Amino acid sequence: MKIIHVVNPLPRLVSGALADRLAVMPAVVVTGARQTGKSTLAEQLVAGERSYRTLDDFDVLAAARRDPEALVGGNEPITLDEVQREPSLLSAVKRAIDRDRKAGRFLLTGSANLLLMRQVSESLAGRASYLTLWPLTRREQRGLGSAGRWEALLNTPDQGWRDLLATGDGHREDWRALAQRGGFPTPAIELSNPAERAIWFDGYVRTYLERDLQDLATINSLPDFRRLMQAACLRLGQLLNQTELGRDVALPQPTVRRWLNLLETSYQLVRLPAYAVNRTKRLIKSPKLYWGDTAIAMHLAGAEPQGCHLENLVLNDLLAWRDARVERAELGYWRTTLGEEVDVVIEAGGRLLPIEVKATASPRLADCAHLRTFRAEYGSKARAGLLLHTGTSVEWLTADVLAVPWWRVL
Incomplete structure (x- = not known):
């Protein structure tokens, strides 16, 4: 597990929207093309510390496939990066939210529109708010x-x-x-x-x-x-x-x-x-x-x-x-x-x-x-x-x- 800390990159337009949604919803999903700055945004906007796991890490990806319940378990806020690499993980997130609907518990990022992916059967309806991070505006x-x-x-x-x-x-x-x-x-x-x-x-x-x-x-x-x-x-x-x-x-x-x-x-x-x-x-x-x-x-x-x-x-x-x-x-x-x-x-x-x-x-x-x-x-x-x-x-x-x-x- 990696602990991420707040850094000071360029401020992003969606910063306020993300903070507002984390204060209300159990999960917030930030999607956008790869390299738009989703991981950096996650580090920048979350006050204090939260656990961070990326499915770009093969060990984490294997854990997501082998035992997703263990990966998303626990009470601390967690960021899961590049979740489109294992869409079935969203079902485990859903079950975790149904057990505890605490606001801001999950921050999920992905380099694909999860709602348009055929492999994704779980939309987290009523449990998540969705944001899109586009490339930097002028x-x-x-x-x-x-x-x-x-x-x-x-x-x-x-x-x-x-x-x-x-x-x-x-x-x-x-x-x-x-x-x-x-x-x-x-x-x-x-x-x-x-x-x-x-x-x-x-x-x-x-x-x-x-x-x-x-x-x-x-x-x-x-x-x-x-x-x-x-x-x-x-x-x-x-x-x-x-x-x-x-x-x-x-x-x-x-x-x-x-x-x-x-x-x-x-x-x-x-x-x-x-x-x-x-x-x-x-x-x-x-x-x-x-x-x-x-x-x-x-x-x-x-x-x-x-x-x-x-x-x-x-x-x-x-x-x-x-x-x-x-x-x-x-x-x-x-x-x-x-x-x-x-x-x-x-x-x-x-x-x-x-x-x-x-x-x-x-x-x-x-x-x-x-x-x-x-x-x-x-x-x-x-x-x-x-x-x-x-x-x-x-x-x-x-x-x-x-x-x-x-x-x-x-």
Whole structure:
């Protein structure tokens, strides 16, 4: 057994949410892609000492398989790291909680979405609260422990947005540099040049393919799986068409579907659903495809930063913000049969906030067209449109569309 002590890494956005949940629920489950900082977060946030066991340790993994009751027994708070490596352990956790529902007893972390894993039969319903740890947001990388100014935008009347965003803690930088370093703590914070990061990204992908995937499913051809990843990363920001994707990599559609689900389960791939008033229609419309980390996506695709990567950066920040909230917000994109499209729509508090992302320093009136169409479609339910660009000006391009630099929001 290893005892962990509190350290002082960068503050994380979910810190408050995790502490609140540990004070209420017998178990809290923190999931996210490998190397997002889950173990470090567990060390940072838990006051005092608690026992720590990781299933990356083969002895602990063997114990989890041989005698899970003994592993989770005892009255002291315990952190179990990488629990997806032995899903049956959750049944032992359930039984332990049913004997003693003391708050904060279990802190579980995993590098896969346990609720999407077929091997997981125990969801800990009513016993656990779930949190997702996404890669570092830009503000987390700056030591601010937060996401973009989405909460402030939602809480400020539309007419006050310009004053809100023209001032404050905006820190200008080249979005391409942010996209290329991504949000994983090691390449984003500790590595200083592209060559070092390329070595890290290559090792990350190899580890993911050769080890982490084997915890989730049997892949009969890792080269084919890697080609699918590369093809997906070349389609960021596009509607997901599994048949076309399969043709590109010479794989049958059922295989593409299964492997994309694995990528989503392990927090590599992100599907952004369509927004529609009818929630059933959201489920049947094609999602748009993005990646959990822009730097990994560009490494896999061998691509330079493009407009889709700026969209992906904004979405990554929104995902981190959304999943740290107590009150759930929904994210989607909006598209008409005529091809009119809004990149992201935030649905929160019964209102809609449409966002368009443009990799241009000089937004034009024409860039507002789809935002204004959206507002006309949804009337009083829609907030003013937000057009994020790469320049420096904060201005109302029309009475209902505010153009603002991306770095004043993220």
